[in-house]
Amino acid sequence: MSRQWTVYLSGEIHTDWREQIETGVRERDLNVALVAPVTDHAKSDDCGVDILRAEDDKFWHDHKGAKINAIRTRTLIEDADVVVVRFGDKYRQWNAAFDAGYAAALGKSIITLHDPELTHALKEVDGAADAVCQTPQQVVEILEYVIRQQ
Amino acid sequence: MSRQWTVYLSGEIHTDWREQIETGVRERDLNVALVAPVTDHAKSDDCGVDILRAEDDKFWHDHKGAKINAIRTRTLIEDADVVVVRFGDKYRQWNAAFDAGYAAALGKSIITLHDPELTHALKEVDGAADAVCQTPQQVVEILEYVIRQQ
């Protein structure tokens, strides 16, 4: 059987771009395992204090959650062949840029996905990418080309 | 002679935080080599087309500059013992978060420097840091403690 490709989908969690990629990958029957961070915003923020004891101080509240999320995030990025990093028009999304830097240092193939108006602000991140897409459909086409040669 | 520590100062280029750290390090006579990305905003944006041929398309204008800046940035981060990452209140600063991710994957010690109101947005980056500072003075004190034990 053909090689399975593992693709990590990092970044924005407020639009359905992951679902669009998933649909595209399934329609084309690509041998791809799509993985992602926890995308439930509330859970992702509160997992630390939900599971462990509560914190009065918001810094530690956030910190405990961030560390637990990192168990998932870094393990899956290290596993991935390709890391897709999506930047939307809201929020600061520093975690997406952090993931891109982390992936770059590990030598992963990186695909960024964002609107053209973010081009200047993202030039360093795009500079580390193998492809810069504007639509999830383009990401799927790249995956299909890379995996199936067509 | 004592070991020289190399500290990379990543991020914001519009306030004098690097100078404050430099002054503090000099006043305390710490054996530290401070390094940084190109901090001249215009040069950093245009170095690609200034040195190589011009580009009509803004994307490639930015891209060529970003790649040349990366020669400096990544070489110096790989050299560093400690990477300080500063986030200000303006601009998106995705390159700073990218540097933090890059440094984290290389196992560098990371110190972040930002106002408390950015805490939630930076929780993943702070989660990868060994210390989270609010003032350049605190960064200098950590360097002094780490290097000189006092």
Add this chain to the structure above:
Amino acid sequence: MSRQWTVYLSGEIHTDWREQIETGVRERDLNVALVAPVTDHAKSDDCGVDILRAEDDKFWHDHKGAKINAIRTRTLIEDADVVVVRFGDKYRQWNAAFDAGYAAALGKSIITLHDPELTHALKEVDGAADAVCQTPQQVVEILEYVIRQQ
């Protein structure tokens, strides 16, 4: 099928914390392979001289056993995605702290598990951990969250 996570359970061998984690993982039907050092105290102490020739000197008796145990321990830690390190209230448990250091240098995700009264003594080990738990149940909940997002 979903990714299998490999979790190494290091440390104390005199209470049933491993069984509690195993039960929790099975009840929640998590795709986890739990691995561990040899947990039979007598065998672990004597494996060297049981299999190879006896030693008059207790140092070499211990040494031969420790080296054979290391074949298992290090191979499984290197395989693991997550290393859980348990400290109990008896014995010195230096091997648990050694495992934690070994895992940290390899960039593994680390979860510690111990009573609050050990906090000060374990501060360096906890400092390298992504989560500090007090009960096996919390470890299971973190694994469930990290693997299944809930």
Add this chain to the structure above:
Amino acid sequence: MSRQWTVYLSGEIHTDWREQIETGVRERDLNVALVAPVTDHAKSDDCGVDILRAEDDKFWHDHKGAKINAIRTRTLIEDADVVVVRFGDKYRQWNAAFDAGYAAALGKSIITLHDPELTHALKEVDGAADAVCQTPQQVVEILEYVIRQQ
């Protein structure tokens, strides 16, 4: 000029074993740079809250200090050719065992230094060591032999 060897002295901070090694190294005029963690107990415990804001919760008080100390500790261990790990008869010294595990995973040469009565408890740590000493003098003799062939 001959190669300088860097030797990290990890562990116990309540007896003068580091000074004895330093004296021995100086008397024999060995080209050795001795490095160590912060050995001032109070400073080492409180550096986090001394430099950054105070913490009500003792866990975070300790945590912040441990992370800052780790900047020094890990940088210097990664630099070292040889890591000497000293275990005394007091305290739990899990940080010493953690350092030994960290050094082992990095492939450093390890020398342990402890009384014979700790042999059984330290068998896994000693199993990763290239030499097990009982006196600082023996450590110095090994360094002299290794560096100067005599």
Add this chain to the structure above:
Amino acid sequence: MSRQWTVYLSGEIHTDWREQIETGVRERDLNVALVAPVTDHAKSDDCGVDILRAEDDKFWHDHKGAKINAIRTRTLIEDADVVVVRFGDKYRQWNAAFDAGYAAALGKSIITLHDPELTHALKEVDGAADAVCQTPQQVVEILEYVIRQQ
């Protein structure tokens, strides 16, 4: 079941050498996964602008395609046990030599495949190879010997 060997077939895309190796491997029933770059010349040249927006400048046209092809190429070379590099008598084939250098730095086993008249020009590449073949049949025989001992 026996271990599957992954063999990357780099280089010339204008003769049927890959098919000959595939036929040989199948006839001998070797447990080998053969992988390769995209071998459709036109697609390989135009994939960048086919999927993403068009480029007026031929340099960027080529560049975008090359980067997307690199996602496939480097991922598969990093996966491979053996990299076979074929040089034909046409074109400059710098990408084949680039792949050979890339594989060499990763410590992969390399087999080159070319006519004797290219020997002098390829001496550095052959110097990094474990075997220098003149026919696809020889490559197959080496694979059979290496995998099956006969």
Add this chain to the structure above:
Amino acid sequence: MSRQWTVYLSGEIHTDWREQIETGVRERDLNVALVAPVTDHAKSDDCGVDILRAEDDKFWHDHKGAKINAIRTRTLIEDADVVVVRFGDKYRQWNAAFDAGYAAALGKSIITLHDPELTHALKEVDGAADAVCQTPQQVVEILEYVIRQQ
């Protein structure tokens, strides 16, 4: 299902020690994949000139064979969890010692297997081993203990 362990059997090819280990492993139903270099002496010597063109010069005759054998040897050692190195009483067996050094630098667990009279000559190789056995039976017992805890 339990983890499969991969064990590379390096060294002597003139006695049946590999078969003894294979029998022992099968009898105990251990989940072990045993791998080895090409053990047919004549084929191993002549594979280079059998497959590629003949060589007048014995040095190159040997060299071509050694390089092709290295494709198998190094790939399988890099795959292995444990490397068993057997030294017999005949021949110089420098390739066995070379394999041991290669495995040691990769951080593999090493078990040596030889008669006591070779102890002094093999002290550096044994020094890098986790266990020093005299019989294939002992190797099997160590594998059983390490894999199955009994």
Add this chain to the structure above:
Amino acid sequence: MSRQWTVYLSGEIHTDWREQIETGVRERDLNVALVAPVTDHAKSDDCGVDILRAEDDKFWHDHKGAKINAIRTRTLIEDADVVVVRFGDKYRQWNAAFDAGYAAALGKSIITLHDPELTHALKEVDGAADAVCQTPQQVVEILEYVIRQQ
């Protein structure tokens, strides 16, 4: 004193591009160590048989030289911060492309230097580069910008 940058100049040995870069670097007083392969064509071809015994077979004549040259080449590339790869209009220059691939796999910053008419043939190599220059003067300007920020 400022950091010294090490720059490896790979490729074409028949024009004076290395001298031009050297002159430019000296005129601007940049803290750069320029290193290169052996650039004496005859010596580079014959070093193997000049130092060791002669070879009747041209393949081995070339092979011995290539291996000795590789001692210099790979050691210096591994040392370098930046690798400049020059392609001229003559010869096949597969060694230059090999060096580029080798440098890319090591994560080195790469600058290519060639005429625009080679763009299509070099697209994979340029795709791995941080800058694509047409003149040695541009290479010097990039080095000056990267090192001195101006």
Add this chain to the structure above:
Amino acid sequence: MSRQWTVYLSGEIHTDWREQIETGVRERDLNVALVAPVTDHAKSDDCGVDILRAEDDKFWHDHKGAKINAIRTRTLIEDADVVVVRFGDKYRQWNAAFDAGYAAALGKSIITLHDPELTHALKEVDGAADAVCQTPQQVVEILEYVIRQQ
């Protein structure tokens, strides 16, 4: 000043080949640091029990010495640019072959030095070497060529 090359001289300790290389290197004024294992046979055998407590069992007597010698040997091999491995006609010299394997796995350049009659027995070791010499003079000439291009 030109780069200093570090060359480790492994193997035989009963003839003056190291002195010949040292003389040659000095006469040609090459910028080379020559390093070596402890070459005093008696000290090398007994260093373990001379410094630490005596051992009744010859195995542990040897073992303790081998481990202490390894501190020197591995540190210096890891530092070296080139590892020269000398095989004489006496003793089994498994430590020399071990060093060669260790150096090969680290990607070091290897030069072997031995009489032609050892060619067949050393074919695997020579297969990993960049040059196979018969005289110390040839080693010096290679070093001069590699370092000084002449």
